[in-house]
Amino acid sequence: MTVTDMLRAHPQAVADTDAVARCIDECLRCTFTCTSCADADLDEPDVQELVVCIRRCLDCADVCHATANVLARRTAFDPQLGRAVVEACLRACRLCAEECERHAAHHEHCRLCAEECRRCEQACADLLGSIA
Amino acid sequence: MTVTDMLRAHPQAVADTDAVARCIDECLRCTFTCTSCADADLDEPDVQELVVCIRRCLDCADVCHATANVLARRTAFDPQLGRAVVEACLRACRLCAEECERHAAHHEHCRLCAEECRRCEQACADLLGSIA
Amino acid sequence: MTVTDMLRAHPQAVADTDAVARCIDECLRCTFTCTSCADADLDEPDVQELVVCIRRCLDCADVCHATANVLARRTAFDPQLGRAVVEACLRACRLCAEECERHAAHHEHCRLCAEECRRCEQACADLLGSIA
Amino acid sequence: MTVTDMLRAHPQAVADTDAVARCIDECLRCTFTCTSCADADLDEPDVQELVVCIRRCLDCADVCHATANVLARRTAFDPQLGRAVVEACLRACRLCAEECERHAAHHEHCRLCAEECRRCEQACADLLGSIA
Numbered sequence: 001m002t003v004t005d006m007l008r009a010h011p012q013a014v015a016d017t018d019a020v021a022r023c024i025d026e027c028l029r030c031t032f033t034c035t036s037c038a039d040a041d042l043d044e045p046d047v048q049e050l051v052v053c054i055r056r057c058l059d060c061a062d063v064c065h066a067t068a069n070v071l072a073r074r075t076a077f078d079p080q081l082g083r084a085v086v087e088a089c090l091r092a093c094r095l096c097a098e099e100c101e102r103h104a105a106h107h108e109h110c111r112l113c114a115e116e117c118r119r120c121e122q123a124c125a126d127l128l129g130s131i132a
Numbered sequence: 133m134t135v136t137d138m139l140r141a142h143p144q145a146v147a148d149t150d151a152v153a154r155c156i157d158e159c160l161r162c163t164f165t166c167t168s169c170a171d172a173d174l175d176e177p178d179v180q181e182l183v184v185c186i187r188r189c190l191d192c193a194d195v196c197h198a199t200a201n202v203l204a205r206r207t208a209f210d211p212q213l214g215r216a217v218v219e220a221c222l223r224a225c226r227l228c229a230e231e232c233e234r235h236a237a238h239h240e241h242c243r244l245c246a247e248e249c250r251r252c253e254q255a256c257a258d259l260l261g262s263i264a
Numbered sequence: 265m266t267v268t269d270m271l272r273a274h275p276q277a278v279a280d281t282d283a284v285a286r287c288i289d290e291c292l293r294c295t296f297t298c299t300s301c302a303d304a305d306l307d308e309p310d311v312q313e314l315v316v317c318i319r320r321c322l323d324c325a326d327v328c329h330a331t332a333n334v335l336a337r338r339t340a341f342d343p344q345l346g347r348a349v350v351e352a353c354l355r356a357c358r359l360c361a362e363e364c365e366r367h368a369a370h371h372e373h374c375r376l377c378a379e380e381c382r383r384c385e386q387a388c389a390d391l392l393g394s395i396a
Numbered sequence: 397m398t399v400t401d402m403l404r405a406h407p408q409a410v411a412d413t414d415a416v417a418r419c420i421d422e423c424l425r426c427t428f429t430c431t432s433c434a435d436a437d438l439d440e441p442d443v444q445e446l447v448v449c450i451r452r453c454l455d456c457a458d459v460c461h462a463t464a465n466v467l468a469r470r471t472a473f474d475p476q477l478g479r480a481v482v483e484a485c486l487r488a489c490r491l492c493a494e495e496c497e498r499h500a501a502h503h504e505h506c507r508l509c510a511e512e513c514r515r516c517e518q519a520c521a522d523l524l525g526s527i528a
Contacts, residue, residue: 006432009504011439028424032468036402039322039469042315043407051306052208058303058322059202059213065461066198070191072428073435076184081191081223088216095210108405138300141372143307160292164336168270171337171454174447175275183438190434190454197329204296205303240273316472323466323477330462334455340448345455345487352480359474 003028012074016130020071023127026120027068027089034061034096037113044107053099053110060096060117063089067124082131090124093117135160144206148262152203155259158252159200159221166193166228169245176239185231185242192228192249195221199256211264218263222256225249267292276338280394284335287391290384291332291353298325298360301377308371317363317374324360324381327353331388346395354388357381399424408470412526416467419523422516423464423485430457430492433509440503449495449506456492456513459485463520475528482527486520489513 003021007014014020038057041050067089070082097117104111135153139146146152170189173182199221202214232246267285271278278284302321305314331353334346361381368375399417403410410416434453437446463485466478496510 003428005508006429006436006505009508010432010436012436024428028428032399032420032424032464033402035465035468036406039319039471040402040406040408042318043471047312047315051311054306054318055205055208055303059205059210061465062198062201063213063217066194068428069194069431069457072431073187073191075435075439076187078191078223078227081195081220081227084216084220084223085195088213088220091210091213091216095213109402112401112405135296137376138297138304138373141376142300142304144304156296160296164267164288164292164332165270167333167336168274171339171451172270172274172276174450175339179444179447183443186438186450187435193333200296201299201325204299207303207307241270244269244273319469319472323469323474326462326465327477327481330458333458337451337455340451342455342487342491345459345484345491348480348484348487349459352477352484355474355477355480359477 006072007074010074012077014074016127019123019127019130023086023120023123024068024071026116026123027064027071030093030116030120031061031064031068033113033116034058034064037100037109040107040109046106050103053103056092056096056099057113060092063092064120071127079131083128086124086128086131090121090128093121093124097121138204139206142206144209146206147264148259151255151259151262155218155252155255156200156203158248158255159196159203162225162248162252163193163196163200165245165248166190166196169232169241172239172241178238182235185235188224188228188231189245192224195224196252203259214263215260218256218260222253222260225253225256229253270336271338274338276341278338280391283387283391283394287350287384287387288332288335290380290387291328291335294357294380294384295325295328295332297377297380298322298328301364301373304371304373310370314367317367320356320360320363321377324356327356328384335391343395347392350388350392350395354385354392357385357388361385402468403470406470408473410470412523415519415523415526419482419516419519420464420467422512422519423460423467426460426489426512426516427457427464429509429512430454430460433496433505436503436505442502446499446503449499452488452492452495453509456488459488460516467523478527479524482520482524486517486524489517489520493517
């Protein structure tokens with residue numbers, strides 16, 4: 001079962017199924033990855049250096065979760081709200097990626113999280129090009 | 133205990149405590165009100181007429197919840213992300229208010245929900261004026 | 265507008281409106297309080313001592329939010345799921361209160377958070393007595 | 397990037413990485429699938445017949461999301477809270493699966509959602525056997 005399968009089973013046809021499905025999929029992964037990275041940060045001996053990272057991860061997880069939900073709903077989809085949410089998500093992912101990249105050399109969870117945030121940021125950027 | 137008490141107990145001073153506290157407070161109320169209104173809609177005999185209302189309520193609840201969380205975090209607050217999230221929230225509240233107002237004469241829960249969404253929309257607009 | 269007003273406007277009559285309304289209300293407050301306390305912890309010079317507190321706060325916020333949502337929905341309410349969710353919430357609140365109480369003398373946000381978690385724990389316990 | 401990769405990058409060793417990773421993974425998928433199915437239900441001509449299904453899907457999405465978050469956090473993991481949350485999740489998934497199965501013959505999204513809920517229910521049951 002994939003995100004695409006569910007979008008195809010929805011009575012409402014989606015104009016750009018691939019871009020929407022990819023953005024939802026990355027938001028789901030990014031929600032988990034950021035939640036996990038924030039918690040891994042807490043368990044590191046240098047937690048004091050990771051305070052901003054934790055904050056960025058928690059914001060990113062919250063915004064990605066809301067974005068996945070708004071995009072998952074196709075009934076009476078409002079493009080202006082869709083754009084506003086995806087723009088906030090792109091910003092949250094970029095901020096989190098930038099911070100995690102600063103710790104990527106020392107913490108594998110930050111390296112993985114930065115990569116995921118960059119993928120989600122790109123999926124948001126791609127989708128913004130196709131939301132009317 | 134109020135939102136203001138918690139913001140004052142935070143080591144990070146908030147420039148515009150009242151506007152932030154009010155926006156968080158309305159987002160919390162609006163999250164519940166929209167969750168409740170969507171469910172009350174489901175239980176109405178004319179649910180078919182309330183489909184758009186349910187969708188607007190669910191989106192609004194998700195976006196308000198994320199907004200409350202992002203605003204509650206004052207450590208390394210990013211004004212650009214703050215603005216993007218509050219703008220999305222304002223849009224979600226306005227859409228939901230407009231739809232609930234169409235049903236306010238027939239359903240008390242829609243009337244209450246429309247009022248709450250308008251308060252939250254206003255709190256978002258007021259806060260946008262003060263986020264640097 | 266109060267939680268009770270929305271429950272009364274719902275087409276589904278709630279047997280124990282006061283207990284349900286109080287539990288939802290405390291869950292909403294506790295979601296915010298725990299989100300705020302976790303972030304305030306991050307900003308303290310002794311963050312290293314507050315790692316468990318942050319973890320407890322984040323769990324408590326997530327579980328309280330889900331509990332508020334499940335309780336807000338009265339259409340086809342399932343008492344067994346209601347009980348299971350409220351039991352998890354009671355446990356999350358107790359754990360968070362116990363940890364925050366350890367820091368209450370040094371951090372006002374922990375003191376306020378512990379108080380809120382105890383109120384929410386009590387509201388959960390009271391509601392468990394009345395869910396069939 | 398997989399859930400397992402993040403759990404392995406966490407400083408806290410997880411005793412039963414495979415069972416935890418599988419449960420988190422199914423909770424993430426189930427959160428989306430239920431959000432999508434609830435919205436697809438709204439768009440069906442027979443929405444009146446799908447009211448219970450929508451309610452079950454919304455509860456299941458909320459509980460799965462909270463469960464994924466609690467399980468993702470390994471720092472100071474509390475087994476009793478872990479069990480309580482996974483038990484609530486198992487119940488939410490079973491209820492949603494039972495309802496979606498009633499509509500699986502007429503709606504592909506209900507068929508897919510029922511399958512996902514059953515997988516998540518099983519992952520919860522398997523994990524309960526291994527949480528101390």
